[in-house]
Amino acid sequence: MEDKLNELKEQGKNIYSFSKLGTFNNCEYEYYNTYILKKKGIENIYTIMGSELHDGIEQIYRNKLNIEKFKKDFENRLLELEMNGINFPSETIGDSWKADVGHFINTFNKIDSKMILEKLLVFEIVDGVYLQGYVDAILPSKKGRPYVNIYDWKTSSKFTGKKLNEAGRQLLMYKLAIESTTNLKVDKIMWFMIKYVYVCSQGKKKIKKKMCNRGKWVKEIRKQLEKEMKTTGMDDFEIELLLDNAVEQNTLDCLPDEIKHKYWLEDCIVKYEITEERINELKDYVVNTVNEIESKDASNEAEWKPAEINKYNSFYCSVLCGHRRTCKFYKEFLEKSSNQFKKKNKVDVFDNLFS
Numbered sequence: 001m002e003d004k005l006n007e008l009k010e011q012g013k014n015i016y017s018f019s020k021l022g023t024f025n026n027c028e029y030e031y032y033n034t035y036i037l038k039k040k041g042i043e044n045i046y047t048i049m050g051s052e053l054h055d056g057i058e059q060i061y062r063n064k065l066n067i068e069k070f071k072k073d074f075e076n077r078l079l080e081l082e083m084n085g086i087n088f089p090s091e092t093i094g095d096s097w098k099a100d101v102g103h104f105i106n107t108f109n110k111i112d113s114k115m116i117l118e119k120l121l122v123f124e125i126v127d128g129v130y131l132q133g134y135v136d137a138i139l140p141s142k143k144g145r146p147y148v149n150i151y152d153w154k155t156s157s158k159f160t161g162k163k164l165n166e167a168g169r170q171l172l173m174y175k176l177a178i179e180s181t182t183n184l185k186v187d188k189i190m191w192f193m194i195k196y197v198y199v200c201s202q203g204k205k206k207i208k209k210k211m212c213n214r215g216k217w218v219k220e221i222r223k224q225l226e227k228e229m230k231t232t233g234m235d236d237f238e239i240e241l242l243l244d245n246a247v248e249q250n251t252l253d254c255l256p257d258e259i260k261h262k263y264w265l266e267d268c269i270v271k272y273e274i275t276e277e278r279i280n281e282l283k284d285y286v287v288n289t290v291n292e293i294e295s296k297d298a299s300n301e302a303e304w305k306p307a308e309i310n311k312y313n314s315f316y317c318s319v320l321c322g323h324r325r326t327c328k329f330y331k332e333f334l335e336k337s338s339n340q341f342k343k344k345n346k347v348d349v350f351d352n353l354f355s
Contacts (some may be wrong), residue, residue: 001120001181008122008130014294015122015130018170021289026316031293032304033323041322045086045094050155052077053101053194054136057153058117060110061137071105089319099215100195101155103250109267115139115151121177126283129290135174141187149188150174151269158193158211158270167191168272169282175274176282189272196268211268219247221263228259309333 008015024031033039056073059065078098081087088094116138125131141147152171159167171189178184198209199217212220222243229239234256245254252260296303306329309317317330324330 001122004122005120005132013130014290015132016286016290017132018173021286024289024293027307027321028296028304029306029327029329030321030323032301033327036298036304039323039326042325043086043322044320045081045088046155046320048081048086049077049101053155054153058136060108061115061117067105067108070108074101074105089315096213096215097195099250100213103197103214103217104194107265111139113139121174121181123177123180125173125176125286129286131173131177131286133170133173133177135178136192138178138184143187146183147185147187148178149190150178150186152189152191153194154191155194158196159191164272165278165281168278169285171272172274172279172282173286176279186274189274191270191272193268193270198266198268200264200266201262209266216247216250217265218250218252222247225252225255225259228262229255232256232258311337 005015020031020035023034034041052074056065056070060067060070088097117136119135119138120132121135122130122132135150136153137151139149139151141149150171152174154167168189171191175186175189178186193211195214196211197214197217199212199221201208210221218225225246226239226243229242230236242255246252252263306327307313307316309330314333317324317327317333321327321330
């Protein structure tokens with residue numbers, strides 16, 4: 001695939017990635033700075049640690065890294081970033097993220113399967129439009145040859161609503177790429193949601209599964225545990241003490257055997273349904289975005305519009321954008337917000353004279 005990629009570049013073809021298309025749709029001005037002006041920008045804690053986790057998982061499956069070293073490297077990297085002033089948006093958000101990912105590492109369950117890792121894919125999705133990307137893992141399907149499944153490790157929050165379909169486009173792209181460049185057929189496309197875990201229990205007819213944040217999964221099923229413990233005849237005070245301890249330790253080890261043995265944890269693997277409608281929507285999204293990009297004048301900065309910034313959506317600009325420290329539009333937003341805050345909190349000394 002490297003040869004194919006170089007050949008296309010030598011032919012002067014524009015080759016897009018999903019991150020490139022996503023950047024344009026998030027903020028044309030960031031795209032302009034990154035891909036037209038070639039400004040490097042700065043990374044953020046999420047992209048840095050996401051890459052660290054992806055690399056670590058890959059090395060584990062290649063048998064080049066053990067779990068203990070993975071855990072130590074993860075902790076050291078977080079400490080290094082903190083010392084260099086690269087932090088999470090808040091201490092609370094950081095603690096939650098570290099608890100979720102820390103639980104994943106501490107309970108790492110290696111998938112027992114052959115797999116192709118970090119496979120570069122380059123293909124023509126429609127006439128004249130080329131995409132490239134690295135698929136995290138390709139595994140054999142239970143259907144047997146030539147079927148395979150696609151796994152994509154995700155350190156982000158779970159996808160819902162519009163975000164689900166936006167994220168699903170990338171999985172569908174991997175499917176189309178594999179099927180157009182190999183003899184393989186894709187059976188299932190899935191996310192491995194690193195921050196989450198399925199809490200499982202046996203119901204009357206089938207197994208029940210609840211998706212919970214790894215770092216506080218006991219807290220998220222506390223009411224259910226309390227209800228079951230009350231049926232055992234335990235004293236309410238004792239139940240509260242035991243559950244407080246279980247939540248604090250994020251484990252059921254301190255609970256009675258008859259309770260804790262009802263539950264087990266499974267890695268959170270979420271399947272994305274493949275439909276022709278979604279595949280067509282993906283192609284439309286790619287073609288429309290590429291057409292918009294290529295219709296713009298690369299020499300005219302004014303054509304590249306910034307994202308709309310307000311107090312409800314400024315997270316992207318304040319945390320994720322690579323040019324957040326130099327973007328003139330974000331600076332204007334901060335100055336305006338600061339002036340409004342000062343005006344709102346300014347006290348007229350004469351107000352007290354007539355009250």
